[in-house]
Every structure is written in structure tokens, then in C-alpha cells.
Amino acid sequence: MAGYILRRLLELIPTVLLVLTLVFLALRVLPGDPAIAALGEYATPDAVASFRQKLGLDQPLWAQYLSFVSDAVRGNFGRSMINGTSINALLLQNLPYTIELATAATLIGVVVGIPFGAAAAVWRNHAPDMFGRVFALVGFSIPDFYFGVLLLIAFSLKLDWFPMLGGGQGLLDGLHHLVLPAVTLGVVMAAFVMRMTRSALLEVLRRDYVRTARGKGVPEPWIVFKHALRNALIPITTGLGIYLLTTLSGTITVELVFSRPGLGQLLIGGITARDYTMVQAGLVVFAFCVVLVNLLTDLLCALIDPRVTLR
Amino acid sequence: MNALLEVDDLSVHLFTPRGVVRAVDGVSFRLEAGQSLGIVGESGCGKTMTALALMRLLPSPPARIVGGHIRFNGEDIMDATDARLRQLRGSAMAMIYQDPMTTLNPVFSVGEQIAEVVRLHEHATPQAAFARAVEALHQVGIPEPDRCARAYPHQLSGGMRQRAVIAMALVCRPRLLIADEPTTALDVTIQAQILDLMRVLRDETGAAIILITHDLGVVADLVDDVAVMYAGSVVECAPVADVFAAPAHPYTQGLLRAMPSLERKLHRLPTIEGTVPSPAAMPPGCRFHPRCNLARTICRDHRPPLLGMPEHSAACWALTEFELSIAHVTAA
Amino acid sequence: MNDMAQRVVDPAAVRQPRALVGNKLTVIGALLTMTLVMIAVLGPWIAPQDPLDQSFVAASQPPSAEHWFGTDSFGRDVFSRVIIGTRASLAIGLTGPIMAALIGVWAGMLAGWFGGWTDRLLSRFSDLLMSFPTLLLGVMIAAALGPGFQTAIIAIAIALFPRFLRLARSATQVVRREPFIDASIAAGRGPLGIMLRHVAPNIAGSLIVALSLWIATAIRLEAALSFLGLGTQPPAPSWGNMIRDGMGDLVGDPWPAAFAGAAITLAVLGFNMLGDALRDMLDPELDT
Numbered sequence: 001m002a003g004y005i006l007r008r009l010l011e012l013i014p015t016v017l018l019v020l021t022l023v024f025l026a027l028r029v030l031p032g033d034p035a036i037a038a039l040g041e042y043a044t045p046d047a048v049a050s051f052r053q054k055l056g057l058d059q060p061l062w063a064q065y066l067s068f069v070s071d072a073v074r075g076n077f078g079r080s081m082i083n084g085t086s087i088n089a090l091l092l093q094n095l096p097y098t099i100e101l102a103t104a105a106t107l108i109g110v111v112v113g114i115p116f117g118a119a120a121a122v123w124r125n126h127a128p129d130m131f132g133r134v135f136a137l138v139g140f141s142i143p144d145f146y147f148g149v150l151l152l153i154a155f156s157l158k159l160d161w162f163p164m165l166g167g168g169q170g171l172l173d174g175l176h177h178l179v180l181p182a183v184t185l186g187v188v189m190a191a192f193v194m195r196m197t198r199s200a201l202l203e204v205l206r207r208d209y210v211r212t213a214r215g216k217g218v219p220e221p222w223i224v225f226k227h228a229l230r231n232a233l234i235p236i237t238t239g240l241g242i243y244l245l246t247t248l249s250g251t252i253t254v255e256l257v258f259s260r261p262g263l264g265q266l267l268i269g270g271i272t273a274r275d276y277t278m279v280q281a282g283l284v285v286f287a288f289c290v291v292l293v294n295l296l297t298d299l300l301c302a303l304i305d306p307r308v309t310l311r
Numbered sequence: 312m313n314a315l316l317e318v319d320d321l322s323v324h325l326f327t328p329r330g331v332v333r334a335v336d337g338v339s340f341r342l343e344a345g346q347s348l349g350i351v352g353e354s355g356c357g358k359t360m361t362a363l364a365l366m367r368l369l370p371s372p373p374a375r376i377v378g379g380h381i382r383f384n385g386e387d388i389m390d391a392t393d394a395r396l397r398q399l400r401g402s403a404m405a406m407i408y409q410d411p412m413t414t415l416n417p418v419f420s421v422g423e424q425i426a427e428v429v430r431l432h433e434h435a436t437p438q439a440a441f442a443r444a445v446e447a448l449h450q451v452g453i454p455e456p457d458r459c460a461r462a463y464p465h466q467l468s469g470g471m472r473q474r475a476v477i478a479m480a481l482v483c484r485p486r487l488l489i490a491d492e493p494t495t496a497l498d499v500t501i502q503a504q505i506l507d508l509m510r511v512l513r514d515e516t517g518a519a520i521i522l523i524t525h526d527l528g529v530v531a532d533l534v535d536d537v538a539v540m541y542a543g544s545v546v547e548c549a550p551v552a553d554v555f556a557a558p559a560h561p562y563t564q565g566l567l568r569a570m571p572s573l574e575r576k577l578h579r580l581p582t583i584e585g586t587v588p589s590p591a592a593m594p595p596g597c598r599f600h601p602r603c604n605l606a607r608t609i610c611r612d613h614r615p616p617l618l619g620m621p622e623h624s625a626a627c628w629a630l631t632e633f634e635l636s637i638a639h640v641t642a643a
Numbered sequence: 644m645n646d647m648a649q650r651v652v653d654p655a656a657v658r659q660p661r662a663l664v665g666n667k668l669t670v671i672g673a674l675l676t677m678t679l680v681m682i683a684v685l686g687p688w689i690a691p692q693d694p695l696d697q698s699f700v701a702a703s704q705p706p707s708a709e710h711w712f713g714t715d716s717f718g719r720d721v722f723s724r725v726i727i728g729t730r731a732s733l734a735i736g737l738t739g740p741i742m743a744a745l746i747g748v749w750a751g752m753l754a755g756w757f758g759g760w761t762d763r764l765l766s767r768f769s770d771l772l773m774s775f776p777t778l779l780l781g782v783m784i785a786a787a788l789g790p791g792f793q794t795a796i797i798a799i800a801i802a803l804f805p806r807f808l809r810l811a812r813s814a815t816q817v818v819r820r821e822p823f824i825d826a827s828i829a830a831g832r833g834p835l836g837i838m839l840r841h842v843a844p845n846i847a848g849s850l851i852v853a854l855s856l857w858i859a860t861a862i863r864l865e866a867a868l869s870f871l872g873l874g875t876q877p878p879a880p881s882w883g884n885m886i887r888d889g890m891g892d893l894v895g896d897p898w899p900a901a902f903a904g905a906a907i908t909l910a911v912l913g914f915n916m917l918g919d920a921l922r923d924m925l926d927p928e929l930d931t
Contacts, residue, residue, distance in 0.1 A: 018771060026787040137919075141912035143863050145870055146904035149886060149893070153901075157894050208413035215368055215408075216428045216479070217400035220393075230418050249776035253867050257890070268871055271786045279786050290775055306463045307417060 004302055008295060019287045020069050027280055028061070068280075077281035080270075087281045090266060095285070097167050098251050098262035100174075101181055105247050108186025109193050110240070116190070117197025122224060124202065132194055139191025145253035148184035152257060155180060165259030181258045185250050189243060196239040200232035207231075234305050241297025245290055313385045315519050316342040316365070316487060321379035323360050323369065334360040334374065336543035339617070344486065347513060347520035349530030349551065351566075352540035355587060358523045359409075361540075362489050365521075366404055367396055383487070402432040405480035409492040411472035415464040421448070422460025425479045432483050447478035452508055470501035477508065481516060489521045494529065506533060527566060531555065539563050542588060542598040549623035559625035561603045597628070605629040672920050675913025682726055683733040690723035694880050703896035713898035716891060721899045724880040725906050731881040732910065735792070735874070736862035739799030740854055746800065747807025748850070752838045754808065755815025766812070769805035777802040777860065778867055785873035795874040799861045810853060814846045848925040855918035859911045866907045882907045 059067075071078065077087040120132035156164045168177035204210065205228050213227045252264030263285060270278030302308040323335035335357040342348050350358045363369045364376055367388060381388040383404065391399070408414045416424060425444035429435050435443065441460065448456035451474040464472055473493060480488060490509065494502035510533055513520055522534055530537055530551060537554045539547040539562065547560040558564045565583035585602035588594055594601050600610040609628050617624040682689065691711075698718030706713045712721035754765040772780065781798040788794045818824060818841045827837050868874035869883025877884050882903040889900030 015771070022771075023783070026783055137912065137915065138908075141859070141915050142908045143866050143870075143904065143911070145867065146886065146900075146907060149890070149900050149904060153893055153897050157897075208408065208410065209416040211368060211370075212408065212414050212476075213416070215366055215400055215406045217397040217402065217431050218427070219397060227416055231416070245774075245776040246778075249778040249782075252778065252782065253870060256871065267782065267786075268873075271782070271790075272872060283783055283786065286779055287775075290779070294774060305418065307465050 004308070005299065008298060012291060012295060015291060016288075017069075019291065020072055020284065021065075023280065023283045023287060024065055024068055026283070027276065072284050077284070078277045080275055080278050087278060090278075091263070091281065091285060094261050094266050095263055097260060098248075098255070098264065100178060101185065101251050101254070101260070101262065102244070102248050104178055104182035105185035105189055105250075106240075106244060108182060109189030109243075109247070112186070112190040113193025114197050114236070117194040118201055118224060118229065120194065120198040121201035121205065129198075132198065136191045136195045139188050142188070143253075144185060144188050144250045145257050147188065148181065148254050148257040151180050151184055167261045177258075177260070181254050181260055184254050184257070185247050188250070189247055192243050193236070193240065196236050196243075197232065200235045200239075201228055203235075204228045204232045230304070234301060237297060237300050237304060241293060241300070244293050244297070248286075248289060248293065313382075314341045315344040315346075315384060316521075317380070317382040318361075318365070319380040319382070321361065321364060321381060322377050323357070323364050323374055324377045325373045326375065327373055333543055335364065337379070338540070338543075338545050339379075340538050340545065340548060342487075342519050342521065344519055345517050346536070347522065347534040349534035349537045350521060350523045350540060351525065351527055351530060351537055353525050353587065356540040357543040358540050359491055362406070362491050362521065362523050365489060366400055366406055367391075368406070398432070401428045401485075402483045403485055404487045404489070405483070405485040407473075407476055407480050407488070407490040407493045410496045411469050411476055412496070414476050415472060417464055420461055420463055421467070421475045425460070425475070425482055428479055428482050443482060444478070447482040448475060450481070451475070451478045451512075452504075453478075469497050470504065473497060473501075473505055474508065477505075477512070481512060481518070484516060485518055487521070488518045489523070491523045492525070493522075495524070495526075502529075509533060527555075527570060539566070542593075544598070544626065545617065546599065546627070547625040548617065549625075553623050559619070559623065559630055560599075560627050561605050561629070562599050563625075565602075597626070603629075672913055672916030672918075675909060676917050679729060679733060679910055679913060683729045686727050686730045690726045692720040692723045694719060694724040694727045695878055696720070703892060705896075705898060712902045713896070715885070715888060715899040716896060721885075721902055724885060724899070725882070725902055728880040728882045728885060728903065728906065729910075731792070731869075731875050731879065732862055732865055732883075732907070735795050735799065735865040736858055736910070739796050739861045739865070740803055740857045742796065742800040743803035743857070744807045744850065744854060747804035748811040748846070750804070751808040751811025752815045752842060755812040755842075756819055756834055756838060758816075762812070765808065769808045772801070773805040773809075775802075777864055781864055781868050782871070782873065785868060790873045790876060792875050792879075795865050795868050798868065799864055802864065803857050803861065806853060806857065807850075810846055810849055811842065814849075815842050818842050818845065852918055852922045852925060855914055855921055859914035859918065862907065862910050862914065 075088070077091065079086055080090065116128070116132060116135075119128040121129075123129055152164065156162045162180045163177050166177055168174040201224070205224075210223060210228055213223050218227065251262055252268065254260070255262040255264040256268065263282060266278060267282030267286065269275070270282055318338060318340050321335055321338045322333065325332040325334050338357070338361055340348065350361065352358050360369065360374065363374075365381060365383075365388070367376075369376065376389065379389075383399070388396075388399075415421065422441055422444045425447055426437065426440035429440040429443045430437070433440075445456045445460045448459050453459050453471060453474050459467065459471065459475070464475075467475065473496075477493070493509070494505050497505065506529060509520070509522075512518075513533070520534070522530060524530060534551055537547075537549060537551050538545045539554070539560065541562050547554065547558065547563045549559070554563060555567065558567055562583070565581075568581045569583065571580060583602055588598060588601070594611075596612045597603070597606075597610040597615055600606040603610070605627075607628060613628075615626045615628045617626050618630065619625055696719060698714070700718065701710070701714050702718040703716050704710060704714045710720050710722065712725060715721055715724070750765055750769075754762040775783075777799075780802040781795075784798040784801060785794050788797065815838060818838075821841075824837060824841070828834075865874055865881070866883035866886075869881045870887050872884070872887060875881035875884055877888065885903035886900045889897065889903070893900065
């Protein structure tokens with residue numbers, strides 16, 4: 001198992017490098033001078049020159065690339081071009097909110113999705129299944145931010161059960177602020193997890209070893225939850241990992257809906273304000289999250305499926 | 312005196328989107344305690360469906376038992392509640408399946424899966440059950456049974472897996488063991504080993520065995536009686552020696568002629584002319600009559616029931632009782 | 644379960660599976676999408692009012708006889724804006740995936756045909772892109788190119804093309820291995836001709852299903868980008884930026900946001916249902 005983890009970590013390195021390169025290149029494609037964008041059209045040539053020098057923009061491209069990569073790897077993201085605050089500090093402040101949201105949404109998605117999906121599979125073509133199909137169809141179609149707006153209007157503005165914006169201070173208040181955003185993303189995820197669970201379970205219930213279990217006298221609930229679900233969890237986890245990424249990027253829009261602090265806010269704010277370094281940092285962190293989630297999913301699968309590591 | 316297993320006019324139909332298929336059509340046989348029966352027939356003749364029906368393991372969306380009776384130890388299996396069936400499965404009746412590669416659950420160790428049977432039917436602690444599992448693996452001739460019990464199915468070879476499946480079936484000492492083509496998916500050398508194993512286990516445990524196979528050679532050494540199936544029904548039922556020495560039904564005769572033999576020098580293996588009838592064009596009357604060189608007018612219109620003595624019967628109009636009784640005597 | 648004896652007895656006793664449900668989906672999906680396309684095409688002629696026409700007096704009104712969907716904070720008729728917004732959303736929602744399909748199928752055929760480094764390079768790149776969630780890719784590209792209509796199209800095209808690449812690549816690989824291909828090459832046909840003649844028909848079905856489903860995704864993506872301020876820029880109406888504008892006064896005037904969002908949902912729903920139904924028709928083995 002340790003060997004497997006090591007191998008996967010080593011395989012990460014070229015991917016990480018590739019990602020950093022892409023982010024670097026993507027931003028250099030931008031037409032226009034970042035210095036002018038930050039300082040304004042009427043900035044003096046001296047101010048522009050010193051600005052460019054401070055940010056290393058006067059260096060040749062390869063030098064910029066090297067310093068960018070070495071900084072990124074060490075976790076040093078520099079300072080915001082707009083107000084000079086340390087980006088690391090901003091990240092430290094905002095990242096926890098995003099992680100919190102993604103985690104809560106995933107929890108909701110799994111806790112609601114798997115049982116409903118199992119019910120849809122076991123009572124196939126009956127009421128739970130039909131309900132599930134409709135739920136899934138709507139869940140896949142409604143944009144997550146629109147769902148958030150609807151929830152906001154209903155539960156915050158009209159009923160005043162939940163706060164309208166912000167991240168909240170402290171544990172209880174923070175949770176209070178977390179509910180609506182998490183439910184927004186969580187319900188959409190639940191629709192996905194439910195369909196995933198249903199099809200994975202149906203596929204597994206067809207297998208020979210399920211018949212073997214029946215032939216041994218195993219009671220039906222055990223067959224579904226012990227023999228079948230454990231096998232179904234393998235494709236479910238893979239699917240979940242992929243969907244987790246969608247949820248992660250969903251935090252960007254949902255944070256905007258609920259005016260909630262987070263990585264997405266930093267990123268979008270940076271793009272709108274032409275804050276070069278902020279955007280760079282935001283993209284890199286997001287990209288790292290993507291790579292990390294992929295790795296975690298693989299490791300989780302290896303844990304569940306003995307065939308992967310024991311060769 | 313009750314036989315261990317009485318199957319009476321069993322019929323299983325498959326309800327598919329394209330129509331109803333009569334997989335098993337009026338099958339009857341008896342099995343005494345400790346006896347063994349071989350059910351022989353080619354692919355699609357309904358033998359696996361019959362076996363699954365005995366344990367009520369038919370895949371229920373398409374298949375359903377539509378008629379007949381199954382009595383195990385005098386108890387009606389058809390009427391049994393789910394709870395009663397669960398009690399019987401694994402403890403009184405057990406089954407070995409065809410493909411050892413897919414029979415075992417890949418995410419649990421072999422020992423866990425065998426121990427599960429023990430824990431389901433006997434009061435045993437997990438450790439005690441696991442120890443029983445190891446012992447069962449030893450009984451089926453697996454070297455290093457402890458290591459094998461801790462292994463996962465994908466770490467074992469096909470032959471070892473099948474032994475493990477057999478161990479799993481026998482661990483609670485069932486009265487009836489149903490083996491559905493247990494050697495078909497294995498290499499020829501492993502086949503021989505598994506059959507040897509089954510012979511030994513038959514003698515040691517005294518369980519009644521139903522062995523299902525398409526290979527007549529397999530049953531020769533292993534069973535007391537043979538039931539030959541064709542197109543969903545039993546066409547001949549006799550002690551194994553009689554079947555080989557004096558087969559009564561034309562189909563059985565054809566099967567035996569088609570077996571390669573070291574004694575006869577042949578240029579071509581004889582075959583039975585024609586093919587198994589397709590579902591849409593099932594011949595009326597006797598299902599075998601289009602391929603039969605003894606066919607008469609009556610065969611075209613009326614299906615023959617099993618005729619003859621209880622020990623040796625065949626579903627064929629061409630045979631009189633006298634011929635059947637002669638067949639039995641000459642074979643003895 | 645091979646031991647299935649086959650004797651069909653009574654076709655009349657057959658139970659019909661849920662083929663009817665599938666048909667309903669196709670019909671609804673097709674109707675929805677066709678309606679949307681019609682609205683988009685006929686937009687300016689069926690919109691009752693000028694979507695850009697502001698009116699201080701009529702600002703932030705709920706639905707009424709004059710303004711069926713109410714007005715937004717600038718006094719613009721929401722109904723007209725939703726109708727015109729259909730054009731932006733569908734234009735981007737259709738163009739993006741079609742571009743993605745053109746590039747992707749082409750690249751996929753190249754990768755599948757030539758193999759070796761071409762394949763490895765293209766596949767690695769495509770896998771990398773696919774490992775990113777589509778919205779994030781879209782944001783990245785918008786960050787690079789600046790917000791706007793064209794950015795949205797390009798962002799969607801880049802985000803979706805790996806899927807089409809995969810499709811075409813595996814189909815091409817299968818065809819490439821067929822013995823008659825070698826004969827064709829020996830007879831002097833070029834790879835282009837072969838690919839068009841043999842690969843294209845094979846993937847036509849999957850391509851249509853994929854297109855329909857990815858159009859749904861593209862519409863959502865465009866809406867999200869516009870909502871974030873990175874796509875269609877105001878005052879041009881797009882469903883996404885209507886919600887963004889509407890966020891300013893949700894308490895007093897939720898109508899623009901509500902109706903625009905409903906429009907997005909219906910559009911995505913329509914293409915999703917169409918894609919699902921098409922997939923059922925072309926690939927009936929999958930029980931999803």
C-alpha cells in the first residue's frame with residue numbers, strides 16, 4: 001500500500017508541472033499590459049517601469065517562468081497587485097471557507113444520495129425509482145447558482161431562517177451561514193450520487209457472487225448492504241471523485257450568490273480587478289486542489305478494492 | 312418412506328420481452344438420501360434452470376416456476392417462506408456453481424466468505440467460524456489452508472477457487488449438494504482433480520449429490536443414476552451403468568455414439584443429424600422426432616411421457632416396455 | 644446464465660417494458676429544444692418590447708398584463724429580455740460544442756490513426772483538460788482572454804473538445820485494426836478518405852448523443868460564466884447576467900432572476916432529456 005501511494009505521488013510531479021505551465025502561459029496570453037491595467041491609463045512611464053520591475057515583468061520569459069514555478073512550489077504567492085496585501089494571508093483567510101463548503105456539500109450529497117440510490121435500485125421501476133429519475137433530471141438541469149438564488153429568496157429573504165450573506169464568526173454562527181450554500185451544492189450532488197449508486201448497485205446485483213450469497217442463505221438486506229454495496233462503492237467512489245471537482249468549482253458561483261468569503265471570491269475578484277498576481281495564485285491553488293482530489297479518489301479506491309494494491 | 316428429494320412435473324418459464332420461453336417443461340425425478348444423480352444434456356436443455364429451481368434461486372424477473380412440486384425431506388419447497396428457504400440454503404441444501412472466477416465476492420477474503428455460512432446457520436463466534444473455514448479448506452485438499460483463507464479470490468487459481476467454493480458448500484454438512492457443471496470452466500487436468508475430490512467427499516460426507524454436466528464421461532464414475540435432458544424435459548432416466556451399456560432413448564444413443572473412444576477406430580465422429588429446435592419453431596409432439604431415425608406418425612403429434620420400469624425409463628414411443636426391461640436386464 | 648432453453652409459446656402473454664416512458668421523454672425533449680430554437684431564431688420579432696429600453700417609471704415591477712414577466716431595476720421588460728437572451732445562450736450553447744466537436748473529432752481521428760507520439764501527446768493533453776471541472780477551465784480561459792461573448796464560446800469549446808477527441812479516437816482505433824483498411828491503403832486511398840468513409844458512420848450515433856448532452860452542459864456553463872461577469876456583458880441580455888443583475892435587489896424584485904433562471908433550467912432540461920432519449924434509442928443496453 002505504501003508503495004502504491006509513493007508511485008502515485010511520483011506520477012503527480014509531471015502533472016503538477018504541466019498545470020503550472022498552463023496557468024503561467026494562460027495569463028501571459030492576456031493582451032494588454034498588466035501594469036497599465038493595475039495603475040491606470042494615466043500612470044507615468046516611471047511608475048509603470050518601477051511597477052514592472054517590482055513584479056519581475058521586465059525579466060525574460062524563461063526567468064519569469066522559473067521564479068514562478070519555484071515560488072508556487074514553495075507556497076509563496078506574493079502580493080496583490082491592487083492593494084499590496086500578502087496573498088498568502090488572503091488565502092489563509094479564505095481557503096477554509098471554501099473547503100468547509102465543499103466538505104459540507106459532499107457530506108450532504110453522500111448521506112442523501114447513497115440511500116436514495118440504493119432504494120431506487122432495490123425497488124427498481126417502482127415509486128422510489130420514479131421519484132429518483134425526476135429528482136435526478138431536475139438536479140442535473142438546474143444551475144447550482146440558480147438553485148442557490150431560489151433557496152436564498154425562500155429561506156433567507158422571505159422566511160428569514162438563515163442569514164443572507166457572509167461567512168459568519170465562530171462555530172455556531174459559521175454553521176448557520178453554511179447551511180444554505182451547503183444545501184445548494186449538496187442537493188445537486190445528491191442527485192448525481194443517487195443515479196451513480198443506482199446504476200452501480202443494479203450492475204452489481206446482477207453478478208454471480210450475489211446469487212452465491214443468496215444460495216448460502218444470506219438475508220436480503222445483508223446482500224444489498226454488505227455484499228453488493230461494498231462492490232458498488234468502487235465505481236461510486238470514482239464517480240464521486242469526479243463530481244467532487246464539479247462541486248469544488250461550483251463553490252465559485254455559490255460563494256457569489258451568498259456573498260460568502262472563499263477562494264472563488266478571491267479569484268473572480270482578481271479577474272474583475274485585473275489583479276494579475278491574485279489571479280495567478282487563485283488558479284494555481286484551484287489547480288492544486290484538482291490534482292489533490294484526483295489523488296485522494298485513487299487512494300480511496302485502492303482502499304476499498306483489494307484487487308488494486310495486492311498484486 | 313420419503314425420498315430426500317422429489318421433483319414432480321416441474322416447469323419453469325422465462326418471461327422475456329420477446330415472448331415466453333419454456334425452459335423446463337415437466338421434469339420429474341427422485342433422489343434418495345446419500346444417492347447421486349447426474350443430469351446430462353447439451354447447452355440450453357434446461358438443466359441449470361432445474362438446479363436453480365430446486366434452491367429457488369431462479370433470476371426472478373425473467374424466470375418463474377409455473378408448475379410442479381419440489382419436496383425436500385417431505386417439505387414443500389414451493390410453498391416455503393423466504394425465512395425457511397434461507398434456513399435451508401447453505402445448511403441443508405448447497406450449490407456449487409459453474410464459473411469459479413465469478414462465484415466468489417472479490418472484496419472479501421475466502422475465509423470470511425466460508426465463515427459467513429457457518430455464522431449464518433450455527434451459533435459460532437467469528438474466530439470459531441473462521442477456524443471451521445480453514446478446516447473446510449483443508450478438507451478439500453488445499454495446501455496451506457490458513458494462508459488461503461486469508462487470501463482474496465483474485466489471488467487464487469481457478470482450481471483453488473473451485474475447491475474453495477466446494478468447501479463453502481460443504482462446511483455445514485448439507486444433505487443435498489447440487490453441482491452445476493463444476494468442472495466446465497477449468498483446465499482438463501484440474502477437472503480430473505476436482506472430480507476426484509468430489510468422489511472422495513461423496514463417500515466421506517454421505518451427502519446426496521446432483522451433478523449437472525454436458526459431458527457424459529464425467530458422470531461415469533461419480534453418480535448412481537443418470538437423467539438425460541433434451542429441450543426442457545427428461546428423455547431418459549436410468550442407473551449409470553444401464554445408460555452406458557444399453558441406452559434406450561435415441562437421443563442418448565446418439566450422444567454415446569458421438570463420444571470419442573479409444574476402442575473404435577473412426578474416420579469421423581458420428582453426429583446427431585439436425586440441431587436443437589429453436590424456440591419459435593418447436594416441433595409438436597416429441598421434441599426430438601425431427602432428428603430421430605425411429606420416428607413414427609405418433610411421435611409427430613403426441614409427446615411421449617417417461618415409459619418403462621421405475622429404474623429405467625425413457626420418453627420414447629418406439630420402445631415397448633418389454634424392450635426397456637430387456638435393456639435393464641442386459642445391462643445388469 | 645447460458646442454459647436458457649428457448650421455446651416461445653405465447654407472444655401475446657408478453658409484458659411490455661417501459662418503452663413508452665422513453666418515448667415520452669423524446670417527445671418532451673424534442674419539443675422543448677425545438678421551441679427554444681424557434682424563440683432564438685424569431686427573437687426580435689416575437690419580443691413584445693425592446694429589451695434595452697429603460698424606463699425609470701416602470702422599474703422593478705411584478706408581472707402584469709403589460710409586462711408578463713415584470714420589469715427589472717432599469718425598467719426593462721423581463722419577458723423580452725428572456726426571449727432575446729435565448730439568442731445569446733443558444734448561440735453560445737450551440738456554437739461552443741459544435742466547435743468542440745469539429746476540433747475534437749478531427750484531433751481524435753489523427754490520434755487514433757497515427758498512434759505513437761501524436762496519440763500520446765494529444766491524449767495526455769486531452770486527459771489533463773478533462774481532469775479539470777468545466778467551470779474552472781472556463782474561468783481560467785476567461786481570465787486569460789478577458790470577459791466577453793467570444794471568450795465564452797472559446798472557453799466552452801476548449802473545455803468540451805477532449806470528450807469528442809476520446810470518442811473519435813477509440814472509434815478510429817477500432818477501424819484502423821480492421822483488415823480491410825490495409826487493403827484500402829494498398830489500393831491507394833489516403834487516410835483522410837478512409838477515416839471519413841469508415842469512421843464517420845460509426846460515430847455518428849454517439850456523436851449526436853454526446854452533442855445533445857454537451858449542449859446542455861454548454862448552456863449551463865455560459866450561464867455560469869455570465870453570472871460571474873465573465874461571459875456576455877451587459878446591457879446585452881443573457882440569462883446568466885440577468886440573474887447577476889437581479890442579485891442587486893432580490894427582495895424587491897426577484898422576477899428577472901427567477902424567470903431567467905427558469906429559462907436556463909428549461910433549456911438544459913430539454914437538451915438533457917433529448918440526449919437521454921437519443922441514448923436510449925441508440926444504446927439500449929445501458930440501463931442508466
